Structures are given as C-alpha cells and as structure tokens.
Amino acid sequence: MSSSDPTSLHNPYFYQKPGQKDIWSLINETAAEAQAQSGKPIVNLGQGFFSYNPPKFATEAVNEALTKPQFNQYAHARGNPNLIKEVAAHYSKSFGRPVDTSEIQITTGANEGMFSVFFGFLTPGDEAIVFEPFFDQYIPNIEMTGAKVRYVELNYPEKFNDKTVTGDDWEVDWEGLEAAINEKTKIIVINTPHNPIGKIFTEEELLKIGQLAIKHNLILVSDEVYENLYFTPSFPRPAALAKLPQLADRTLTIGSAGKSFAATGWRVGFVHGPANLIKFVTAAHTRICFSTPAPLQQAVAQGFIEAAKVDYFEKTRQEYIKxxxxxxxxxxxxxxPYTVAQGGYFLLVNLSKLKIPDDYEYPPAIADRGTLDFKLAYWLIKEIGVVGIPPTEFLIPDNRKGNGLEKCLRFAVCKDDHILEDAIERLRKLKDYI
Incomplete structure (x- = not known):
C-alpha cells in the first residue's frame, strides 16, 4: 500500500476502520446520547466553537453589509479591497513594519487558506514537515496534493505526568527536524499558539526553524489563527523576527477572522506573505472556491476598524486570562496537572490520577479506539457530564498507544462564564475518583 493511498496506515485523518466514526461525530453523539438518557444537560467543552455571539459592532456590520447591493454579489478572487486594506493595516501594526495590500489574500476560512497554500506549492512527490501533535486538517490537505507528510515531535515532557508545565516544556525534536529535511522537502508547518497544547513558539525556536528554512530554501507556513489570544508578554512571529528579517521573504502567515471575532461560522480567513508567493496562493484559491462570502468580508473589514476604536483584542485577551x-x-x-496555556483557548489536562473502575463498560466504538484518552472522554461525559476531546487524535496512529497524551483530555474555554462555572461544579466531583 503506497503512502499516498488515503487509506494508508500512515494517514491519521483517513485511518478509520470500516464503519468507524470520526472523533467529532463520536464524541458529540456520545454527549447527545448521555444527555437524552440522563435528562440533564451536558457541558460541552469539546470543539473550539464559541458559545456566545460576536461583538455587537461585528454583527451590526453584517446587517449593514447585507443592505448594500455590491456586497451581495461575488467578491473579487483576491478579496474585498476594504478587507485587504484592513488586514494589511492589522499586520503592519502586528509586525511593526509596513505591509502592502499585495501581500494579502482573503480566503474562505483559515483552513481554506492553508489548503490554498498547499495546493499552490506542493506537487506529487514533494514533502511537508508537520509538528506532532498537529491540527488534524493539515494532513489530508497536504496529502490531497500528492505530497507526503513528515512528522517531527514536540516532545511530551515527562514531568507533565505529575506536574503542571508550560508550552516551553514541550520541546522541538531538533535532531528529528533536521533528519526530516531532504531534497523533496518544500514546506515546514508550525502552529503558534498551538492546538492542542497551547504552546507559543519562542523567538529562539523560531530562529532555529527559520535558519533551517533559509538554509534548505523552504517555505515556512505559520498557522497563527489564535494570534489575538496570547497571554505571554509578547508573541514572537516568524514574519517579524528582528534577528532574522530575511525569513519574512519565505513565510506565509495564516490568520482567522472567525477566531478573532468569535465568528467561526463566517468562514473568513487570510494569508499574508511576500507578493511573489501570494500570487500562487491566489491562483489556488481561485480554483478551489473563487471567492469568499462578500457581506461577511465587508463585515470583517468594518470589524477591524471598530475593534481598534474600543481596544477589542486587548480586552478579549484580558477576559480569557480570567x-x-x-x-x-x-x-x-x-x-x-495541566499545560499552562500561553495562547489560544484550549487547556490540556493530565488525568492520569483518575481512578476509573476496571470493570467499567465501554461501547465498541470507544473500546476499539485502543487508547485510554477515548475511555477517559467517554467516562467523563457519562459520569460527570463534561465533554473533552481525546488528544491522541492529533498523533499518527503508530504514536498513539502509550504516548503521554493518552492520559490527557483537551478542554475548550471559549465559552460563556456560566458554562465554565457549570463545568467546574461538575468537575469537582472528580475528587471521589482520585
């Protein structure tokens, strides 16, 4: 079986037994079933969607855009000029240097932005490097181009077994990274802030990765969809490294209006990079979906303007710190123990101290997964009423069993305070199972 075969054991996204459900369907259906059986609501801290509306200025901008004929028709393939201008201004401020509108491509969500990058630069036989654990969408997006994924670990910190750690404790396997680069390598993908860890890559880490990208003439793709939710004193970005300014010439940065404005259903994203690279992203985007919903683009453009007036992003950061x-x-x-989130809206918690009865029964859909975290997730839903996501799904199949992540669950905190408070009250019951 070839490695490009979508049913290959090396492909974690497609690696499912016949009839086996994907993780999102399995966990959400388990939650719905538990709620129906108990008659009590389940607190869903699983998927990273917001439980509350976007800010009022953003929803008002949508309503306004819908009244304008020009915003109810196809937008230009590059994007609404108003939004391109505002995104360029946003990156100019974030990077501390002027960003031209020729460096911006608007996409139908950040995921389509990533997809357009991969289709713009990868061909059959090429290779892309992805750090593991990874956001699951990267893998099929890369492999659908005919390219191969090479995985490099963010090493599980052994002290996380009994102590709270930070993203800095999840260290890059530097030997593995250098060994993964060969003549077929075209792209290195990073995710900062990282899902599911919450890690922000340090300036030193970005410098080392950037130096390798320059040395081997690679493109660095930086998925920064949580850019406005960082809780460290600063947020290092590969396209803005003062110590390695030439890295910007080969960096493509992915952004998300959905994450920024609590509007994931709007599906508005953007890609920043040098114009000589962006043109290939534009070419791929044009073939994939041609253009992004016009009224929502206009609403996001107005959203950036209004956000600056009320310091929306800083206020949101402070709310998430709380x-x-x-x-x-x-x-x-x-x-x-948990990994202190340096950014994003997920918390990775180690539940290895939890004592679930040995004779607890699991349905085949859970038991057949073969990893402890799926059992943890199922038990927590059924007995405590809180939904978390098993993080081994963000690993390749060969690395799931026995990995430290088997003892963990990922929780999303992008919820109303009363929902988090409800979850906390339920989670306190875990003291009876330690």
Whole structure:
C-alpha cells in the first residue's frame, strides 16, 4: 500500500476502520446520547466553537453589509479591497513594519487558506514537515496534493505526568527536524499558539526553524489563527523576527477572522506573505472556491476598524486570562496537572490520577479506539457530564498507544462564564475518583 493511498496506515485523518466514526461525530453523539438518557444537560467543552455571539459592532456590520447591493454579489478572487486594506493595516501594526495590500489574500476560512497554500506549492512527490501533535486538517490537505507528510515531535515532557508545565516544556525534536529535511522537502508547518497544547513558539525556536528554512530554501507556513489570544508578554512571529528579517521573504502567515471575532461560522480567513508567493496562493484559491462570502468580508473589514476604536483584542485577551484563572483552579485543587496555556483557548489536562473502575463498560466504538484518552472522554461525559476531546487524535496512529497524551483530555474555554462555572461544579466531583 503506497503512502499516498488515503487509506494508508500512515494517514491519521483517513485511518478509520470500516464503519468507524470520526472523533467529532463520536464524541458529540456520545454527549447527545448521555444527555437524552440522563435528562440533564451536558457541558460541552469539546470543539473550539464559541458559545456566545460576536461583538455587537461585528454583527451590526453584517446587517449593514447585507443592505448594500455590491456586497451581495461575488467578491473579487483576491478579496474585498476594504478587507485587504484592513488586514494589511492589522499586520503592519502586528509586525511593526509596513505591509502592502499585495501581500494579502482573503480566503474562505483559515483552513481554506492553508489548503490554498498547499495546493499552490506542493506537487506529487514533494514533502511537508508537520509538528506532532498537529491540527488534524493539515494532513489530508497536504496529502490531497500528492505530497507526503513528515512528522517531527514536540516532545511530551515527562514531568507533565505529575506536574503542571508550560508550552516551553514541550520541546522541538531538533535532531528529528533536521533528519526530516531532504531534497523533496518544500514546506515546514508550525502552529503558534498551538492546538492542542497551547504552546507559543519562542523567538529562539523560531530562529532555529527559520535558519533551517533559509538554509534548505523552504517555505515556512505559520498557522497563527489564535494570534489575538496570547497571554505571554509578547508573541514572537516568524514574519517579524528582528534577528532574522530575511525569513519574512519565505513565510506565509495564516490568520482567522472567525477566531478573532468569535465568528467561526463566517468562514473568513487570510494569508499574508511576500507578493511573489501570494500570487500562487491566489491562483489556488481561485480554483478551489473563487471567492469568499462578500457581506461577511465587508463585515470583517468594518470589524477591524471598530475593534481598534474600543481596544477589542486587548480586552478579549484580558477576559480569557480570567477564564483560565477560574477554570484551572479546579484542576489545581484536585491535583491534576495541566499545560499552562500561553495562547489560544484550549487547556490540556493530565488525568492520569483518575481512578476509573476496571470493570467499567465501554461501547465498541470507544473500546476499539485502543487508547485510554477515548475511555477517559467517554467516562467523563457519562459520569460527570463534561465533554473533552481525546488528544491522541492529533498523533499518527503508530504514536498513539502509550504516548503521554493518552492520559490527557483537551478542554475548550471559549465559552460563556456560566458554562465554565457549570463545568467546574461538575468537575469537582472528580475528587471521589482520585
């Protein structure tokens, strides 16, 4: 069986037994079934969608855009000029240097932006490097071009077994990274802030990765969809490294209006990069979906303007710092270690101290997964009423069994405070199972 075969064992996205459900269907259907059986609501901290509306200025901008004839027709393939201008201004401020509108491509969500990058630059036989654990969409997006994925680990920190850690403790396998690069390599993909870890790549890490990209003439794709949710003093970005400015010439940065404005259903994303690279992203985007919904593009353009007036992004950061403070306290009290989120809206919690009865029964759909985290997720839904995501799904199949992530679950905190408070009350019951 060839490695490009979508049913290959090396392809984690397509690696499912006949009739086996994908993780999202399996977990959400388990939650729905548990709610129906118990008659009590389940607190869903699984998928990273917001439980609340976008800011009022953003929804008002949608309503306004819908009244304008020009915003109810096809947008230009490059994107709404108003949005391109605002995204360029946004990156100019973020990078601390002028960004021209020729460096921006609007896409139908960040995922389509990534897809357009891969289709713009990868051909059969090429290779792309992805750090593991990874956001699952990267893998099929790359392999559908005929290219091969090479995986490099962010090493699981052994002290995470019994101590709370930070993203800095999840270190890059530098030997593995250098060994993965060969004459077929075209792209290195990073995700910062990282899903599911919450890690922000340090300036030193970005410099080392960037130097390798320059040395081997590679494109660096930086997935920065959580760029406005960082909780460290600064947010290093490969396209803005003062110590390695030439890296910007080969960096494509992925952004998300959906993540920025709590509007994931709007499907508006953008790609930044030098104009000589962006033109290939534009060519792929034009063939994939031609253009992105016009009224939502206009709403996002207006959203950036209004956000600057009210300091929306900074206020949102402060709100999330408080959410994490409240949510992590229950795990501190229970003695469950977690990875302190440096950015994003996920919390990775180690539940290895949890004592689930040995004779607890699991349905075949869960038991057949073969990893402890799926059992943890199922038990937590059924017995505690809280949904978390098994993080081994972000690993290749060969690395799932016995990996430290088997003891963990990922929780999303992008929820209303009352939902988090409900989850906390339920999670306190775990003290009876330690």
């Amino acid at each position: 959410k994490y403070e409240v949510f992590t306290k229950v795990f501190d009290d229970l003695g469950f």
